[in-house]
Amino acid sequence: MSLLEAEPTSANLVEKAAEAIEERIVRLDWESTQQLFAGILRAMGYRTTVSPRGSDRGVDIFASPDGLGLEEPRIFVEVKHRPNTAIGSQDVRSFIGGRSSNDKCLYVSTGGFTKDARYEAERSNIPLQLISLTDLRRLLVDNYDRLDEQTRSLIPLRRIYILAD
DSSP: OOHHHHSOOHHHHHHHHHHHHHHHHHHSOHHHHHHHHHHHHHHTTOEEEEOOSSOOTTOSEEEESSSSSOSSOOEEEEEEOOTTOOBOHHHHHHHHTTOOTTOEEEEEETTOBOHHHHHHHHTOSSOEEEEOHHHHHHHHHHHGGGSOHHHHHHSOOOOOOOOOO
16 A cells, blocks of 8 residues: 555545534533534624523523624524434424524534424424534534634634645
């Protein structure tokens, strides 16, 4: 085997990096996972409020351009950090119950979603986006340069360059 054959391909390096980032996200506790997603929303230009411990009435993070909810969009976020447990349709129905048609909803689940949960989200009258662990990783990487230091410290990353061919 030549030295070139032993070297990993660019695709392999990217895949390994993605897996490593997802593994690090999975190792976060639930509070840090909420803080990570709130930080991503802030990097995207929103002001966020993270619900304190205890009863959050189904909303872990609230985001809006002004932080008060007076400007649209008003974004309600539920974060479930259960890496080995997919969210079902009943969880999705519970989350969107009580939301108004002007509200935008995000449901983040590190354990993914069942087929029925995806169907429930698609047919919802309330705008709802389901965000899996892979989606969370992509959002993190895409917005990493704009994250605040506190959020970056949760998942410290370093940019590397590889040949594009």
